Amino acid sequence: MSADTTGTTTRTPGVRDGLDTDAARPDGTPKVTGAFAFSSDLYAQQMLWGRTLRSPHAAARIVSIDTSAAEAMPGVAAVLTAPDVPGKATYGLEHADQPVFASDVVRYQGEAVAVVAAEHPELALRAVRAIEVVYAVTAPLTDPEAAIDAPPIHPDGNVFRHLPLRHGDIHATGEVVVEGTYEMGMQDQAFLGPESGLAIPSEDGGVELYMSTQWLHVDRDQVAACLALPAEQVRMTLAGVGGAFGAREDVSLQVHVSLLALRTNRPVKMLYSREESFHGHVHRHPAKMWFRHHADRDGTLVKVEARLVLDGGAYASSSTAVIANAVCFAGGPYRVPNAEIHGYAVRTNNPPCGAMRGFGVVQACFGHEAQMDRLAEALGMDPVELRLHNALRPGDELLTGQVITGTAPVREVIEAAVAHDLPPLPVDGESVMALPGGAGLTAERRDVRRGTGIAVSIKNLMFSEGFDDYSTAGVKLELDPRGRPIATVHCACAEVGQGFVTLAQQITRTALGVEQVLLRNADTQIGSAGSTSASRQTWMSGGAVQLACEAVQERLFERASVRSGVAVEAGRRRHFRMRDGEVVEVDGTFAMSVAELLAEGPIEEIREHHHPATEPLDEDGQGNAHVSFAFAAHRATVDVDPELGLVKVLQVATGQDIGRALNPRAVVGQIEGWIAQGVGLAVMEEILVQDGLIKNPSFTDYLIPTALDMPSVVQTVIEQPEPGAPFGAKGVGEPPTISSTPAVVAAIRAATGRELPRVPVRPQDIALT
Amino acid sequence: MSDHSSPSRPPPSAAQPSVTETYELSVNGRARSVPDAWIGESLLYVLRERLGLPGAKNACEQGECGSCSLYVDGVLLNSCCVLAADAVDADIRTVEGLGDGGHLTDVQQAFLDAGAVQCGFCIPGLIVTVHDLLDRVPDPDELQVREAISGNLCRCTGYGRILQAVEDVKLARLADPEGSS
Ligand code: FES
Ligand code: FES
Numbered sequence: 048m049s050a051d052t053t054g055t056t057t058r059t060p061g062v063r064d065g066l067d068t069d070a071a072r073p074d075g076t077p078k079v080t081g082a083f084a085f086s087s088d089l090y091a092q093q094m095l096w097g098r099t100l101r102s103p104h105a106a107a108r109i110v111s112i113d114t115s116a117a118e119a120m121p122g123v124a125a126v127l128t129a130p131d132v133p134g135k136a137t138y139g140l141e142h143a144d145q146p147v148f149a150s151d152v153v154r155y156q157g158e159a160v161a162v163v164a165a166e167h168p169e170l171a172l173r174a175v176r177a178i179e180v181v182y183a184v185t186a187p188l189t190d191p192e193a194a195i196d197a198p199p200i201h202p203d204g205n206v207f208r209h210l211p212l213r214h215g216d217i218h219a220t221g222e223v224v225v226e227g228t229y230e231m232g233m234q235d236q237a238f239l240g241p242e243s244g245l246a247i248p249s250e251d252g253g254v255e256l257y258m259s260t261q262w263l264h265v266d267r268d269q270v271a272a273c274l275a276l277p278a279e280q281v282r283m284t285l286a287g288v289g290g291a292f293g294a295r296e297d298v299s300l301q302v303h304v305s306l307l308a309l310r311t312n313r314p315v316k317m318l319y320s321r322e323e324s325f326h327g328h329v330h331r332h333p334a335k336m337w338f339r340h341h342a343d344r345d346g347t348l349v350k351v352e353a354r355l356v357l358d359g360g361a362y363a364s365s366s367t368a369v370i371a372n373a374v375c376f377a378g379g380p381y382r383v384p385n386a387e388i389h390g391y392a393v394r395t396n397n398p399p400c401g402a403m404r405g406f407g408v409v410q411a412c413f414g415h416e417a418q419m420d421r422l423a424e425a426l427g428m429d430p431v432e433l434r435l436h437n438a439l440r441p442g443d444e445l446l447t448g449q450v451i452t453g454t455a456p457v458r459e460v461i462e463a464a465v466a467h468d469l470p471p472l473p474v475d476g477e478s479v480m481a482l483p484g485g486a487g488l489t490a491e492r493r494d495v496r497r498g499t500g501i502a503v504s505i506k507n508l509m510f511s512e513g514f515d516d517y518s519t520a521g522v523k524l525e526l527d528p529r530g531r532p533i534a535t536v537h538c539a540c541a542e543v544g545q546g547f548v549t550l551a552q553q554i555t556r557t558a559l560g561v562e563q564v565l566l567r568n569a570d571t572q573i574g575s576a577g578s579t580s581a582s583r584q585t586w587m588s589g590g591a592v593q594l595a596c597e598a599v600q601e602r603l604f605e606r607a608s609v610r611s612g613v614a615v616e617a618g619r620r621r622h623f624r625m626r627d628g629e630v631v632e633v634d635g636t637f638a639m640s641v642a643e644l645l646a647e648g649p650i651e652e653i654r655e656h657h658h659p660a661t662e663p664l665d666e667d668g669q670g671n672a673h674v675s676f677a678f679a680a681h682r683a684t685v686d687v688d689p690e691l692g693l694v695k696v697l698q699v700a701t702g703q704d705i706g707r708a709l710n711p712r713a714v715v716g717q718i719e720g721w722i723a724q725g726v727g728l729a730v731m732e733e734i735l736v737q738d739g740l741i742k743n744p745s746f747t748d749y750l751i752p753t754a755l756d757m758p759s760v761v762q763t764v765i766e767q768p769e770p771g772a773p774f775g776a777k778g779v780g781e782p783p784t785i786s787s788t789p790a791v792v793a794a795i796r797a798a799t800g801r802e803l804p805r806v807p808v809r810p811q812d813i814a815l816t
Numbered sequence: 817m818s819d820h821s822s823p824s825r826p827p828p829s830a831a832q833p834s835v836t837e838t839y840e841l842s843v844n845g846r847a848r849s850v851p852d853a854w855i856g857e858s859l860l861y862v863l864r865e866r867l868g869l870p871g872a873k874n875a876c877e878q879g880e881c882g883s884c885s886l887y888v889d890g891v892l893l894n895s896c897c898v899l900a901a902d903a904v905d906a907d908i909r910t911v912e913g914l915g916d917g918g919h920l921t922d923v924q925q926a927f928l929d930a931g932a933v934q935c936g937f938c939i940p941g942l943i944v945t946v947h948d949l950l951d952r953v954p955d956p957d958e959l960q961v962r963e964a965i966s967g968n969l970c971r972c973t974g975y976g977r978i979l980q981a982v983e984d985v986k987l988a989r990l991a992d993p994e995g996s997s
Contacts (some may be wrong), residue, residue: 076928239970716972719975757976
């Protein structure tokens, strides 16, 4: 059996469940038996239950807070408000502008005012209700457009960021011009595992925090600052994460539960109810967007103009980065020589918004893809043709002036998406469940109209604008008690369901030729892995594991050189390689098993992995701000009952640029899952906010796709290894959710002839306009 | 796979909400005492927090997501909507009680083989629901499957691999009626 070399990794195809296989999840069995410990399953002896008192108003002055009745209740161990925060009074992902507890004003419905700890969750709830807060309600600022010039509702002002982008000749004009205004409602990540965590006071005065999160180290730093503790006294361990999708990138209860544990000197668990979860994490930014596209008669894009206003709600979260993505990719995956874009992310008294998969690009894509269809219509051109005609290629320039140096198979993803068969035509005797409205029996087949639409997207991978979002991994190779090699991987990467734990094992098996690979808990005992977001962990933490494995391999080669007498001062790789669990001399006869080389002791190495540096955007929004890009195309087919405005999404066909499928089965599941979220945004998912108040904070009223709502998904992945990416792989999680939404809406437009400038498309948008 | 080793947790040391009861539940074939518990507690809460059986999950606690699915007297229920004190004398079977002596059931194995598991929060509820479906309806068509699991929300998978797993179990059971669990 021969080893082949890809990039810098020596691949030994002999090892089971290595890269490029459908290796099984190490956490799969406990997840199907119910034994897997999610953060909400945590338990400690003598544990108290924490609960949060939240503002019922979107905007108010706090006149007084009286906690005495709550404190006097039997079974209540602590009631904490702003004066009880020993350290920094505010926190925040990028800007610490959110109070741990509101003390003078509240800026959104759901803002935390106090927390309690009690012996039983019901007692904690009653204690929260016994806290008397007198509010002087003020008029909430809820219009993001008005917020730009309105009196500031926070000392840091109302505009988180105004980002202008000017590219090429901003006065250029095209022969054909189309213009449109688009709107996107507020989507929720709606992960199933509620926010929860367990804090245990430690003997050194610090705290052990078990938490479901996306980024342990920034959580830890924020908690430590608010607790006035050195970072090393806040030890965080990842607890089982029931989905994340961006909503766990910000701090929710981390500071609160730690404060309660330190105050009571007992373990404290907090667990949000579903309603509280809707108030307790950031959402996808609602957007109002204006676009004007210029093109020549032959369909060549000349210029894109846009004004994008994202409502960031009361606190900054990651709004400044979200608006950068929206602006940078406002042109879509197309060659656009000239552009003028203005993006605003603003503060209002609406619920705070931040990361959700697709991160700013989802909003922009809904606008630019609707524009491409308008343009196709104005030109009398096929929408697929128009997109192919303008599709980005390697070597092309983005709106930011950055040249694409990696792969850009835009044409390929489009062609793959449209090559799939359309869903079958209706058959006689079909089940009513196949019709829009389903069991409601509201539609008759003869009234139902079918439509098909396409959309294409570009997404940046990793963090941008000069941020060094590195990852760290440690690999230890040793002998198990039976004398067989076993590797242990340590990385703070948050496994949120995406399968990094599987990938870390696959990489290690392939790189070191060992089948037994254990994973240590993700925790803060090792350096940061960065966030599980921005499609970055396969590249960043996968790369860190790879580097650590290579460092371990170097040490094996050193030992081999001593044992063999083959002197290899420099360039050891050229003299030795791994083969079927042995280190063998290249062009020589020496061979020794890894087990024998480990007899003199374990080998452990820790490595950091950094991606190529990026630059901030300049005052015209120009610069090499991004690391890499992934592309996807979606073709959706829908049936619509125009009378009631009900939609059944039948099929989403996709072509997606993934670089390389490191675990093909996992890729299939990722793509299906994120198409589900895109379909949800297209036709059902919206947090309804009125005067700053959330009207539907429950799964009864905030609808996410069920198995009956979910279309069939047919997919083709395009594997063109990305230069510079570990193993050539691109992250796969975000693209499916970006262009699936505009594709579904385009299909509804095709079926109904309606303009539908807003998502989610509501029945009244179809039936009553 | 079984709860036989799971310890009953001690009752909280200090105050309880008023009106407590001591009662017994039959869980996975075993009598479990629930001492001194507030009678407002749901079956889901008592299993998770008092009996050390966290397999049933708590994604909504208002009957909307199916993550807390289990059997009460052979009937599939959302345990968040049942008061534990009302389940006295009933035969309660949770995901922890499905397997046989540490072996995965055919449904559990099929979920793994099909790649149906991502974050996993919905999975125990879905496993119970799929067992219930295939035990009642051995040969469901795809729409019947979709309808049967439509009360179980999953946010990660888009259901594609889950539907595949159900199909795999169905075909295997139809081919070998003796081999099913
Ligand atoms: S937790 Fe019971 S249905 Fe959601
Ligand atoms: S696997 Fe995450 S909710 Fe289903």
